[in-house]
Amino acid sequence: MTDAPLIYIVAGEASGDALGARLVAALRAREPGLRFAGIGGDLLAAQGMASLFPMRELALMGLLEVLPNIRNVARRLSETAADIAARRPAAIVTIDSPGFTMRLAERVQPLGIPVIHYVAPQIWAWRPGRVRKMRERVARVLCLLPFEPVIFDNAGIPATFVGHPVLESGADGGDAARFRAAHSLSPEERPLLVMPGSRRMEVQRLLPLFGATLGLLAQRVPGLRPVVAVSPLVAEAVRAGVAGWPGAPILVETLDAKHDAFAAVAAAGSVGLIKSGTSSLEMAVAGVPHVIAYRINPVTAWIVERLARVPFASLVNLLSEREVAPEFLQRFATPEAIAAALERLLTEPSVAAAQRDGLRAVLERLHPPGQAPSEAAAAAVLATLRAS
Known part of the structure; x- marks a missing residue:
């Protein structure tokens, strides 16, 4: 179905790839006709989402670690924004990696596409000034930790506690x-x-x-x-x-x-x-x-x-x-x-x-009420999609 809603997902590292893959599976369980595009790794690829470019190019951390790669990251940022403008998805889900994803949210803001940011930036830990910029760029934040939503709600950013994905990682299911x-x-x-x-x-x-x-x-x-x-x-x-x-x-x-x-x-x-x-x-x-x-x-x-x-x-x-x-x-x-x-x-x-x-x-303390974290996240994404 070419007219089915398209959700654009941007994951910048291995943990975001896993988070995105479980989210896609949960979204498909609720809305089988949804389509997906964006940036991800092997796990999102296994869900049928081809990556615009290799995700490893974004797996950078720290000021001095990013600087040598800044031109390539800037080029990839422009490519991603152009791809979004061409595809016109119904919603964008950015996952963690705020150095890249928040710049992307700013770049695509004129398109009027709702941006849902999964994994709240740790403004409670450092750089609280980021919350002001997020208010202009993000339609909703999906929070992994129970104390985070009130921080964003007080700053005027809708936020939902969806629980931590580690709870359904299977880390306790080995042999x-x-x-x-x-x-x-x-x-x-x-x-x-x-x-x-x-x-x-x-x-x-x-x-x-x-x-x-x-x-x-x-x-x-x-x-x-x-x-x-x-x-x-x-x-x-x-x-x-x-x-x-x-x-x-x-x-x-x-x-x-x-x-x-x-x-x-x-x-x-x-x-x-x-x-x-x-x-x-x-x-x-x-x-x-x-x-x-x-x-x-x-x-x-x-x-x-x-x-x-x-x-x-x-x-x-x-x-x-x-x-x-x-x-x-x-x-x-x-x-x-x-x-x-x-x-x-x-x-x-x-x-x-x-x-x-x-x-x-x-x-x-990490369990969302009544459902798995990926299910809670999928419900929040669909609710934002319907409200836009």
């Missing part, structure tokens, strides 16, 4: 026995999960830190086997970065394999070493105690530290209003400090149990 069999793990081996991120700059900064940490930890806790979750966007860089790590690391590249790894780590009473971000919530769903570490470019970090308005980087800790999972950022992210925190979780059962209790409490 531990299948993972151990697939990788011939002996009963004495304890898999330790490593999640270094999905952006090239992230893995380049974090893999040396994580490798040094595991080198120290291997001397203190025998039998550990690193299991590294690899995003397709950075698979080659991760393979190169873990060469020489202790314990013959296992790399898992598919979603099912990653979830099996989560289950194996949880069943073994082991832990995770992860970057800051949604990974912490995945660990909460999987029931895996973990330690968070993150480093960004020092200049970017200096700017962020002066603009930040919250005490934690991790969503688990922010929602708990206390440090449930130890987090080590920038100069505090040292192999010695991180290895010591991991060692406590691995050798003191009461410490690991206390974190698991805290993780369960966080998950209870």
Whole structure:
């Protein structure tokens, strides 16, 4: 049906691709005739949405990380705006990546097409001035966290809490026995999960830190086997970065394999070493105690530290209003400090149990009322579409 409504989706990184794919599936379940176009990765492609250009070109983070690519990003911004102008979709759904998506929303504003932004920019954390610009560009914000809608509503931007998509990620549905069999793990081996991120700059900064940490930890806790979750966007860089790590690391590249790894780590009473971000919530769903570490470019970090308005980087800790999972950022992210925190979780059962209790409490706050997050998001998109 060529006259069926077209929804244009823009995802700029792996997490947005997953979010967009579940949203498309939920929208089709409600309105089978909908059509989709835009920018995405493999998961949106599996839903039948061809990407205007490779999504990896937008998977950039930080001021100094973006600068070398600014001309290409500007060109892609113009291409996307032109494609939207040519296609005239009924609505545009921008997913996270505010550096790109908010500029796109400004560029297409004269077209009068409603823009629905999925994943609220963290104006409560830093750069509160962005809310004024959003008021002019966005018809509705879909919020993942329960305290966010009131912030946007008070600023004059309609907002809906749709729940966090990690709840339907399948992170708690893996098969531990299948993972151990697939990788011939002996009963004495304890898999330790490593999640270094999905952006090239992230893995380049974090893999040396994580490798040094595991080198120290291997001397203190025998039998550990690193299991590294690899995003397709950075698979080659991760393979190169873990060469020489202790314990013959296992790399898992598919979603099912990653979830099996989560289950194996949880069943073994082991832990995770992860970057800051949604990974912490995945660990909460999987029931895996973990330690968070993150480093960004020092200049970017200096700017962020002066603009930040919250005490934690991790969503688990922010929602708990206390440090449930130890987090080590920038100069505090040292192999010695991180290895010591991991060692406590691995050798003191009461410490690991206390974190698991805290993780369960966080998950209870992330459920939308009465439906799955993707269903709540689809309902909000269709309601905005009908009202426009």
